[in-house]
Amino acid sequence: MKFGVTVVPRVSDWKLFVDLEAMGYDAAWAADSQMLYSDAYAVLALAAANTSRIRLGTGVSVAGVRLAPVTAHSIATINRLAPGRVFLGIGTGHTAMRVMGKDPMKAAAFREYLRVLRALLHGEEVDYVLDKEERTDIRFLHPDEGFIDVAHPVPIYVAADGPLALKTAGAYGDGRVCSHNQTRARLQKSLEVMREGASAVGRVLPENFHTAALSYACVLRPGESMTSDRVIDEIGSMAVATLHYWWELYQKDGDTSTVAGRCRNLWDEYLAFTEKMETPPARRYQQVHLGHCAFLPPEERRFITEDLIRATGGLVGTPDEIVAMLREREAMGLNEITLLPAMAEARRNLEDFAKQVIARY
Structure with missing residues (x-):
């Protein structure tokens, strides 16, 4: 390897x-x-x-x-x-x-x-x-x-x-x-x-x-969990990028086939979150991709769950x-x-x- x-x-x-x-x-x-x-x-x-x-x-x-x-x-x-x-x-x-x-x-x-x-x-x-x-x-x-x-x-x-x-x-x-x-x-x-x-x-x-x-x-330290603050700080931007990808496919033709089964509820929450964004729908792709793989916007922090981490490998x-x-x-x-x-x-x-x-x- x-x-x-x-x-x-x-x-x-x-x-x-x-x-x-x-x-x-x-x-x-x-x-x-x-x-x-x-x-x-x-x-x-x-x-x-x-x-x-x-x-x-x-x-x-x-x-x-x-x-x-x-x-x-x-x-x-x-x-x-x-x-x-x-x-x-x-x-x-x-x-x-x-x-x-x-x-x-x-x-x-x-x-x-x-x-x-x-x-x-x-x-x-x-x-x-x-x-x-x-x-x-x-x-x-x-x-x-x-x-x-x-x-x-x-x-x-x-x-x-x-x-x-x-x-x-x-x-x-x-x-x-x-x-x-x-x-x-x-x-x-x-x-x-x-x-x-x-x-x-x-x-x-x-x-x-x-x-x-x-x-x-992310290498866990003693007492930490997958969703400890330090862990989310280090890997949250990459984990949430999968939600961005699912959103892209959904916007194109309603496709949700790539959404992981264990993340269905999370996906519903994320979709509702994007529908409430202030950016007009025609330009919403800009707001969705803010921080993409680089940093995690504070409002997206709640979407970093153990299920998302496990589902995305x-x-x-x-x-x-x-x-x-x-x-x-x-x-x-x-x-x-x-x-x-x-x-x-x-x-x-x-x-x-x-x-x-x-x-x-």
């Missing part, structure tokens, strides 16, 4: 990446959400120039807000600063698009996006179409002049849950990123679908295909309990857990985890 951290990137706090390297983490993922955080690539550039070991990448880059050649050149630029230890997490943009009131990129467009992206990151020329105009051939013209690095491979980790996205991950990805609460059966089924996607383009899913899960953790417990949870996830086929604590508590939370969990894993 590898241990990563998903960082809410604030450009003035880029030294967090340096601290994560010192703590012994394997990878640091910079979240990408243009209406919420600093630019992921600007922060990664600072991190790359000031670290030497830790792997760096996006967690995850949003296809819908940049052209495929732009994403390729951005991550290849970071790779020039940290050759061989850069990766690209990429997704359709469930939060980054919905926080603007827009839909994530459609499956067919995402597949084409990754086809172009993968070719460029392998130093190849590829045919490319923009806005239904005539298809043209593109390639990086100066790959050997120090502007970018495509000589050292940049693995592509695709955020995928639905069958079409999973097939795309199998066809053009080097790994997959998923949410933290998936079952063994679901993970195995996802691998089968990705193998189908790889086969469709004449590819065999590699043995070292990377499987990472976004999660959160939070790694909250004693060191031995967390190690057991990690062993179980490793046996399920996961290669990496990447943790996302609240910004204000990130260093303390992650240092505790490194000293009390990673050290004994």
Whole structure:
């Protein structure tokens, strides 16, 4: 099992990446959400120039807000600063698009996006179409002049849950990123679908295909419970983000199929809470996403329950309990857990985890 951290990137706090390297983490993922955080690539550039070991990448880059050649050149630029230890997490943009009131990129467009992206990151020329105009051939013209690095491979980790996205991950990805609460059966089924996607383009899913899960953790101290104040301070922003996700799907078409059974009552309370928000319904997505994964608005604190933590797969417990949870996830086929604590508590939370969990894993 590898241990990563998903960082809410604030450009003035880029030294967090340096601290994560010192703590012994394997990878640091910079979240990408243009209406919420600093630019992921600007922060990664600072991190790359000031670290030497830790792997760096996006967690995850949003296809819908940049052209495929732009994403390729951005991550290849970071790779020039940290050759061989850069990766690209990429997704359709469930939060980054919905926080603007827009839909994530459609499956067919995402597949084409990754086809172009993968070719460029392998130093190849590829045919490319923009806005239904005539298809043209593109390639990086100066790959050997120090502007970018495509000589050292940049693995592509695709955020995928639905069958079409999973097939795309199998066809053009080097790994997959998923949410933290998936079952063994679901993970195995996802691998089968990705193998189908790889086969469709004449590819065999590699043995070292990377499987990472976004999660959160808190090591309990004696006498603490899952909902002690310190615990909520450290993991509440990530736990409540699942409610944001359920809300997004519900707003789109009334879908509540992803709402965990043990959280049905909590979901009803949260839905009633959002319906009383002062923001007009047409712009309510802005208020719902305030603090998303970065900090917990005080009015949302009451929604952090043991049921929500358990339903979302939070790694909250004693060191031995967390190690057991990690062993179980490793046996399920996961290669990496990447943790996302609240910004204000990130260093303390992650240092505790490194000293009390990673050290004994």
